Amino acid sequence: xxxxxxxxxxxxxxxxxxxxxxxxxxxxxxxxxxxxxxxxxxxxxxxxxxxxxxxxxxxxxxxxxxxxxxxxxxxxxxxxxxxxxxxxxxxxxxxxxxxxxxxxxxxxxxxxxxxxxxxxxxxxxxxxxxxxxxxxxxxxxxxxxxxxxxxxxxxxxxxxxxxxxxxxxxxxxxxx
Amino acid sequence: xxxxxxxxxxxxxxxxxxxxxxxxxxxxxxxxxxxxxxxxxxxxxxxxxxxxxxxxxxxxxxxxxxxxxxxxxxxxxxxxxxxxxxxxxxxxxxxxxxxxxxxxxxxxxxxxxxxxxxxxxxxxxxxxxxxxxxxxxxxxxxxxxxxxxxxxxxxxxxxxxxxxxxxxxxxxxxxx
Numbered sequence: 001x002x003x004x005x006x007x008x009x010x011x012x013x014x015x016x017x018x019x020x021x022x023x024x025x026x027x028x029x030x031x032x033x034x035x036x037x038x039x040x041x042x043x044x045x046x047x048x049x050x051x052x053x054x055x056x057x058x059x060x061x062x063x064x065x066x067x068x069x070x071x072x073x074x075x076x077x078x079x080x081x082x083x084x085x086x087x088x089x090x091x092x093x094x095x096x097x098x099x100x101x102x103x104x105x106x107x108x109x110x111x112x113x114x115x116x117x118x119x120x121x122x123x124x125x126x127x128x129x130x131x132x133x134x135x136x137x138x139x140x141x142x143x144x145x146x147x148x149x150x151x152x153x154x155x156x157x158x159x160x161x162x163x164x165x166x167x168x169x170x171x172x173x174x175x176x
Numbered sequence: 177x178x179x180x181x182x183x184x185x186x187x188x189x190x191x192x193x194x195x196x197x198x199x200x201x202x203x204x205x206x207x208x209x210x211x212x213x214x215x216x217x218x219x220x221x222x223x224x225x226x227x228x229x230x231x232x233x234x235x236x237x238x239x240x241x242x243x244x245x246x247x248x249x250x251x252x253x254x255x256x257x258x259x260x261x262x263x264x265x266x267x268x269x270x271x272x273x274x275x276x277x278x279x280x281x282x283x284x285x286x287x288x289x290x291x292x293x294x295x296x297x298x299x300x301x302x303x304x305x306x307x308x309x310x311x312x313x314x315x316x317x318x319x320x321x322x323x324x325x326x327x328x329x330x331x332x333x334x335x336x337x338x339x340x341x342x343x344x345x346x347x348x349x350x351x352x
Contacts, residue, residue, distance in 0.1 A: 016313050022294035036197045039226040
């Protein structure tokens with residue numbers, strides 16, 4: 001029942017008392033539950049809204065996020081394509097190397113390219129560079145193309161590196 | 177709190193719909209019971225009221241309490257029901273008075289007769305006046321809220337209540 005600050009006159013109170021001669025029957029919990037179920041049973045379930053049915057603020061937000069994702073994807077995709085092109089050209093050049101002219105340096109380069117050994121391994125483990133010095137020069141070495149660095153080493157140095165790699169258990173470079 | 181539940185119900189949240197039904201079921205049932213004098217009819221009307229309300233919840237603007245809005249739907253649903261079941265409204269005040277006089281002495285009126293007297297007295301009021309009377313003296317609504325629920329001017333409601341009290345006091349003055 002409503003709760004209010006109503007003030008009733010004596011006559012009105014008599015009328016209220018008169019109504020109470022026929023008290024309103026209470027509802028059982030079962031009746032309450034049944035009524036609720038019957039009502040809800042007649043209410044069609046709301047289908048999940050499509051994205052275009054959402055409120056304008058959501059739509060704007062989703063559109064902005066979608067654009068950002070698309071832009072970032074395009075940028076990333078573009079970069080990947082460039083990288084792939086570079087890697088392909090490098091691999092092509094290495095596969096077209098005449099086996100008769102296979103030099104130690106080229107074997108080291110190929111070992112790096114096919115992933116048998118990392119550039120950082122070459123720098124850290126095989127090249128005669130002091131650790132402290134390496135720390136200072138690390139960025140420079142890693143940023144540089146290791147191929148160009150290796151090209152500068154002579155045949156004896158390359159031979160030494162390959163032997164060292166063999167001792168360290170890297171795959172037989174003849175099988176690479 | 178109530179506005180949050182209504183907002184969720186508008187979005188199709190069935191738990192929120194169930195909560196609205198449970199919170200208002202007693203008031204809706206009470207008005208329907210007083211309007212019809214029948215427990216079964218009041219239950220059926222309550223179900224119709226909540227189905228209409230939940231289906232049309234988006235039309236509820238929140239300018240008044242949802243209970244007031246539900247009273248409005250209940251009063252109209254009861255009117256429709258009573259029009260379709262004419263026998264409910266053919267009792268005249270004079271008939272009620274005469275019947276009570278003839279059937280039993282005032283002090284020996286059995287409980288069921290007193291209940292019958294209340295129902296007959298209420299049924300003797302025109303539907304719109306009856307709804308106003310019940311909302312005022314059973315549900316204890318303010319005049320302005322009754323006016324809003326029944327779509328009438330507060331002055332009209334006051335006049336109707338004044339008339340209803342006057343007419344029903346004829347019965348009270350003799351029987352209670």
